[in-house]
Amino acid sequence: MKWLEDENGLQYTVTSSQSIKKFTEVVSAYMGFEIDTGKRLKQLLIIDPKMPMALCTKGYFAMLMGNANFTDKAIITSQQLNDIVKNVSVSPREHQHAAALSLWACRDLEKAAIIWEQILLQYPLDGLAARLAHFAHFYSGNGRQMRDSAARLVPYWPQTHPDFGFVLGMYAFGLEEADSYREAEKYGRWAVEINPKDIWSAHAVAHVMEMMGRKREGIKWIKKLEPNWITVNNFRHHLCWHQCLYHLELGDFQEVLKIYDEKIVSDLNADFYLDVCNASSLLWRLEILGVEIGERWHSLQHISAQHIGDMELIFVSLHYLMVLSASGKTDLVNEMITNIRHWSTLDTSQSKIVADVGLSIAKGLHYARKNELYLAIEKIEQVRGKIEAIGGSKAQLDVFDMILLDAVQKSDMNQKASDLFAERVRKKPHSFWSWKGYSRALSELGKTEAAEDALRRSQRIIEDY
Known part of the structure; x- marks a missing residue:
């Protein structure tokens, strides 16, 4: 094997320049979420099975799947890569990538991200390091x-x-x-x-x-x-989820259900965690808004039950828990919460987040579905100010705020409901549900004029659509 440099000034240990060309195509495909990214990498590994960056990327892709089975595969790949690095002269950047994979496979995403950022300071055109650092910051x-x-x-x-x-x-x-x-x-x-x-x-x-x-x-x-x-x-289904959010806020529930059935859950067999995140958060939102969803939780149960023991991303695990809680699978929920509690005691990047925030949310979700609303409110409210630590976007995390507000309103805690909805309508002034909830809370407090004004705002959003 020999060192060759690509057009970006990045050095690779390869058997031929053809390997660099194919690797560059893999990185571009990954950055573009192309469906054949994995296939491209497999083809590269056939022609250059010991190319360090190709093996490293194989391990990275396994970790990106976000579940325990693929983490085990990443550990094996990392070990293979480390054996090669010990016996072959590789570039400093490749050493850094190998170290990052080792850390991530041991579930230390935080330290892996530090290495990717170090790589980028010296090699800013390393698109793979750039995209992985972006991922790590997102899920932190x-x-x-x-x-x-x-x-x-x-x-x-x-x-x-x-x-x-x-x-x-x-x-x-x-x-x-x-x-x-x-x-x-x-x-x-x-x-x-x-x-x-x-x-x-x-x-x-x-x-x-x-x-x-x-x-x-x-x-x-x-x-x-x-x-x-x-x-x-399947990331394209996440854009469909965004489309559903728009329709949801406009009260167009039939269109939401149509997109859900035709697109969002169209490929659950792929076992892509984001598909379940999309589906579960959307179904819970629909139920909060009083929409009849039929048996739609059922199709998510099997895949969620397979991930009870995952300890990769707490944001993802909470969505699997949402499915099992909503489906009334009490034994599985208890088993998963026990695992999350154990997870919180470990020494990994995510375990610290689980201990600080994730475990409380998990308990809150379970209490909410059991209709133990005061306990649900207590658990979610105590971590509400730092919930972003579990990762995910502001749009994705909003479902937990909705669950809290729904529980508060159902508990007839009218002053708290009024205060929380007052906060929400200023953050989301175009949400009919927020104004409707605010109206109800104000009405319960006897503030009739303000309640009627809030209700008119809610109705206007629907009528305008």
Whole structure:
């Protein structure tokens, strides 16, 4: 094997220059969420089975699956890679990537992210490190880090680089999660203009429209771009989830159910965690809004039960727990909460978050479904101010706020409900449910005029649609 350098100045240990070309294609496919990314990597490993960065990426992709079975596979791959690194002269950057995989496979995502950021300081055109750092910051709930990490990269990437738009998209999403909505939209739209297939950049703009209450624009945005995503993996279903949120806030529940049935749960057999996150959070929202969902929880039970023992991402595990709790699978729920409690005692990046926030949310979800509302309120409210630590976006985390408000209102805690809904209508002034809930709370407090005004606002949102 020999060292060769690509057009970005990155050194690789390979058998031939063809391996570098194929690896570059794998990274571009990964950044673009292409459905054949894994297939491309397998083809590369056939022609260059000991290429360190190809093996490392195999391990990374296993960890990105976010479940225990694939973590075990990543550990094996990491061991194979470390054996090669010991016996073959590899570049310093490849050493760093191997170290990052070892840490991540041991569930220390935080330290792995530190290494990726160190790589980027010296090699800012390392798209793989850039995208993985972005992922790590996202699931650590750190929008500012997502923004700043990408901001450091943008000046180094030539606008003629084929992956330049992907870097803009990461920057756009970081800006959005850091509440810089106008700037986020500018960079997200720029990226989509460069590449209409760029779903992550389209996703950043979709978030902006959700946060700003521009629901009709959001629906048009997704419908216009959706034909470009034929070759995109199941992440495209997450954009359908965003479309559902727009319709949900407009009271168009039949359209939500239609999109749910036809798209969001159309490929559950793929066992892609985000599909269940999309589905479970949407069904719980629908139930809070009083929509009859039939037997839709049932199709999510089997896949969720397979992940009771996962200890990868607490954000994901909470959504599996939502399914089992909503389905009344008490034994499985108790088993999963016991596992989450054990998880909270370990020494990993996520275990600290589980101990600080995740375990309380898990208990709160269980209490909410058991109708033990005061306990649900206590558990969720005590971590409400730091819930972003579990990862996920502001749009995704909103379901936990809705669960809390629903429990408060059902408990006839009218003053607390009024206060929480007053806060919510200022954050989400275009939400009919928020104004309706505020109206009910005000009415219970005898504030008739204010309650009627809030109800009119709620009705106007529906009527305008």
